[in-house]
Amino acid sequence: MKILVVDDLDTFRNIIAQSLAKLGHEAITAKNGNEAIELFKKVHPDLIILDVVMKGMNGFECAKQLRILVPDDWIPIIFLSGAVSDSDIEQGINAGGDDYLAKPFSEITLAAKIKAMERIASMRLKLIETTRNLSVLSSTDTLTGVYNRLQFDRIIKEKISSASRHRTIFAVLFIDLDKFKAVNDIFGHPTGDLLLQEAAKRLTFCLRKHDFVARMGGDEFAVILSELETPDIAGNIAKKILHVFSSPFRLEENILHISASIGIACYPLAGTDQASLIQNADIAMYQAKSKGRNNYQYHTEDHNKKFKEKIVLEDALKFALEKKELFILYQPILNLKTKKMVGAEALLRWKNEILGIVSPDVFIPIAEESGLINAIGKWVLKTICQQATKWHKKDSDFKLSLNVSSIQLIDNDFLPFLMNVMEETKTPASLLELELTETSIMTNPVSVETVLKKIHELGISISIDDFGTGYSSLSLLQRLPCSTLKIDKSFITGIATNKNIIINSVITLGNSLGLRVIAEGIETQEQLQFLRDKGCELGQGYFLSKPLTAEIINDLILNKKLISTTTVS
Numbered sequence: 001m002k003i004l005v006v007d008d009l010d011t012f013r014n015i016i017a018q019s020l021a022k023l024g025h026e027a028i029t030a031k032n033g034n035e036a037i038e039l040f041k042k043v044h045p046d047l048i049i050l051d052v053v054m055k056g057m058n059g060f061e062c063a064k065q066l067r068i069l070v071p072d073d074w075i076p077i078i079f080l081s082g083a084v085s086d087s088d089i090e091q092g093i094n095a096g097g098d099d100y101l102a103k104p105f106s107e108i109t110l111a112a113k114i115k116a117m118e119r120i121a122s123m124r125l126k127l128i129e130t131t132r133n134l135s136v137l138s139s140t141d142t143l144t145g146v147y148n149r150l151q152f153d154r155i156i157k158e159k160i161s162s163a164s165r166h167r168t169i170f171a172v173l174f175i176d177l178d179k180f181k182a183v184n185d186i187f188g189h190p191t192g193d194l195l196l197q198e199a200a201k202r203l204t205f206c207l208r209k210h211d212f213v214a215r216m217g218g219d220e221f222a223v224i225l226s227e228l229e230t231p232d233i234a235g236n237i238a239k240k241i242l243h244v245f246s247s248p249f250r251l252e253e254n255i256l257h258i259s260a261s262i263g264i265a266c267y268p269l270a271g272t273d274q275a276s277l278i279q280n281a282d283i284a285m286y287q288a289k290s291k292g293r294n295n296y297q298y299h300t301e302d303h304n305k306k307f308k309e310k311i312v313l314e315d316a317l318k319f320a321l322e323k324k325e326l327f328i329l330y331q332p333i334l335n336l337k338t339k340k341m342v343g344a345e346a347l348l349r350w351k352n353e354i355l356g357i358v359s360p361d362v363f364i365p366i367a368e369e370s371g372l373i374n375a376i377g378k379w380v381l382k383t384i385c386q387q388a389t390k391w392h393k394k395d396s397d398f399k400l401s402l403n404v405s406s407i408q409l410i411d412n413d414f415l416p417f418l419m420n421v422m423e424e425t426k427t428p429a430s431l432l433e434l435e436l437t438e439t440s441i442m443t444n445p446v447s448v449e450t451v452l453k454k455i456h457e458l459g460i461s462i463s464i465d466d467f468g469t470g471y472s473s474l475s476l477l478q479r480l481p482c483s484t485l486k487i488d489k490s491f492i493t494g495i496a497t498n499k500n501i502i503i504n505s506v507i508t509l510g511n512s513l514g515l516r517v518i519a520e521g522i523e524t525q526e527q528l529q530f531l532r533d534k535g536c537e538l539g540q541g542y543f544l545s546k547p548l549t550a551e552i553i554n555d556l557i558l559n560k561k562l563i564s565t566t567t568v569s
C-alpha cells in the first residue's frame with residue numbers, strides 16, 4: 001500500500017515510516033497539512049495517517065480538504081493523536097476520518113488498523129464492480145448484447161426531455177423480423193437465437209454513434225435515431241436497414257433469407273410522450289407488415305384510425321362464435337360443360353349486430369393474427385363435416401371445399417381434431433377438399449408440407465387456391481400431394497386481355513398432370529365460353545351462382561344439381 005504519513009514531528013514521522021516499510025508498505029511523508037494536500041494530488045495514496053495536532057492547519061481541517069479533492073472516491077484516513085477523548089473521536093469522524101490511533105502505539109496495532117482499512121477498501125472495490133456489472137446486466141439484453149426494454153424506456157425519456165428543450169426531432173423505429181416464428185418452428189430455437197444475434201449486429205452496423213438499438217422482446221427491436229435534421233433521414237436509415245437485412249443470414253449450416261418490417265414514429269409529429277411514440281411506431285410497423293412486409297412505414301393519423309378499427313373488430317370477433325354470429329354460405333362449383341353442380345366451396349360469413357356483415361377478407365387476417373382462427377376454423381370444419389355427410393346421403397359424390405390457413409395447419413391440434421370430427425360425423429374423406437393459397441404454404445413450407453402429406457394420406461384432397469398469384473407455383477406442384485388447381489379470379493377477369501396465356505398454360509398444366517382445374521370468379525358469358533373452349537372442366541363465379549345458403553343448396557341437390565344462371569341471385 002502507498003501510505004501518506006502526515007505529522008509535524010520529525011521523529012514520529014520517521015518512526016511510522018520505518019514501521020510501514022517493515023510491514024511492506026511504501027510510506028510518503030508530509031510535515032504539515034499544506035504539504036500533505038500537494039503530495040496527495042501527486043501520489044494518490046491508498047491510505048493516510050494524519051496527525052491531529054499540528055502547527056498551522058490541524059489534522060481535521062486537512063482531512064476535510066482532502067475529502068473535497070476526491071468527492072467520488074474513498075481513501076481511508078487514520079487520525080493520530082495523543083490523548084484521545086470521545087469528543088476528539090466525534091470531531092474526527094465528522095471531518096471524514098475512518099479510525100483513530102492513540103500515541104504511543106505498537107507496531108502490531110498499526111499493522112492491524114492498516115489491515116482493517118485494506119479489507120474495507122477491497123470490499124468497497126468489489127461492491128463497485130458488482131454494481132457496475134448489475135447495471136450493465138439490467139440495461140442490456142443478454143442474448144444479443146444490445147440494450148433491453150428497460151434501458152430503452154430510460155433513453156426515450158431522456159430523448160424526449162432533451163428534444164423538447166432544444167426543439168430537435170428524433171425518431172423511434174420498431175423493427176420486426178418477418179416470419180421469425182417460422183425460423184424457430186423449422187430450424188429450432190438455437191438457430192432462432194443466432195438469427196437474433198446476427199440481426200442485432202446488422203442493426204448496430206446501420207446506426208450512427210449517438211443512436212440506440214434495443215431488443216424489446218421476441219423478434220422485435222427498437223431503434224432511437226437522435227437529433228435528425230428532417231424526418232426523411234429516418235426513412236433513409238430504414239432503407240439502409242432493409243438493405244443490410246436483404247443479404248442472406250448464414251447461421252451454422254443454414255442459409256436463411258429474412259426480411260424486416262419497420263415502423264417509424266418521429267418526435268414530435270407522431271407523439272410527444274413515450275407511450276404514444278412507442279404505440280405509433282408499433283402501429284406503423286404493423287402497417288408495413290400488412291403492405292407485404294420488407295418495407296417501412298411512417299406513422300400517420302390514418303394508421304391510427306385503421307388500428308382502432310382493427311381493435312374494435314378483434315374485440316367483437318372474440319365473441320362471434322359464442323354469439324352464433326358466424327355462418328357459412330356455399331358457392332356451387334359446376335362442371336362447365338354440363339352445368340352440373342359437383343360440389344361447393346364453403347365461405348365463412350360474419351354478421352355482427354353493430355358492425356353488420358364483415359367480409360372474410362377483413363376478419364380472416366385479424367383472426368389469423370390473433371390466433372382466433374384456430375377456434376373459428378374448428379367450428380367451420382365441424383359444420384362442414386356435418387353438412388357434407390347430410391348431402392352425401394342425397395348425392396354420393398357432392399364435394400365440399402373449405403379454406404384453411406397455414407396457421408391452422410401448424411396448430412398441433414388440427415390433425416387430431418380433423419380426424420375426430422370426421423369419425424364423429426362419419427364423413428367420408430373423399431367428400432372433403434382443403435383449399436390453401438400458395439402464399440400461405442410458402443410462409444411455413446416445411447411444417448405445412450408435413451401436415452398436408454398426412455391429410456392426403458387420410459384421403460382428403462388438397463387444392464391450391466389463387467393459383468398463379470404466388471411465386472413458386474411449379475415447385476409447389478412437384479412437392480405437394482395436391483389434386484386441384486384454382487385459377488385465381490384476377491386471371492379470369494383479365495380474359496380478353498393478355499392474361500389468356502396464363503389461363504391457357506394453367507389449364508394445360510393441370511390437365512397434363514391429371515389435376516382438377518377450377519376457374520374462380522366467372523362473371524360473364526364470354527369468360528365461361530372461353531374457359532369451356534380451352535378445356536377447363538370446372539368453374540365457380542357470380543355468373544354461375546353467388547354463394548348460397550345451405551337450404552338453397554339442399555334444394556338444388558334435390559332438383560338434380562342443374563343451375564340455370566337465371567334461377568340464382
Ligand code: C2E
Binds near residue numbers: 547
Ligand atoms: P377465396 O378462397 O379466393 O374465395 C373466393 C372469393 O371470391 C369469395 O369471397 C367469393 O365470394 C368470391 N367470388 C366468388 N365468385 C366471384 C365472382 O364471380 N366475382 C367476384 N368478384 N368474386 C367472386 P369471400 O367469400 O368474400 O371470401 C374471401 C376470402 O376469404 C376467400 O377467398 C378465402 O381466402 C377467405 N375465406 C372465406 N372463408 C374462409 C374460411 O372459412 N376459412 C379461411 N381460412 N378463409 C376463408
Ligand code: CA
Binds near residue numbers: 403435
Ligand atoms: Ca378458396
Ligand code: CA
Binds near residue numbers: 466488
Ligand atoms: Ca381463391
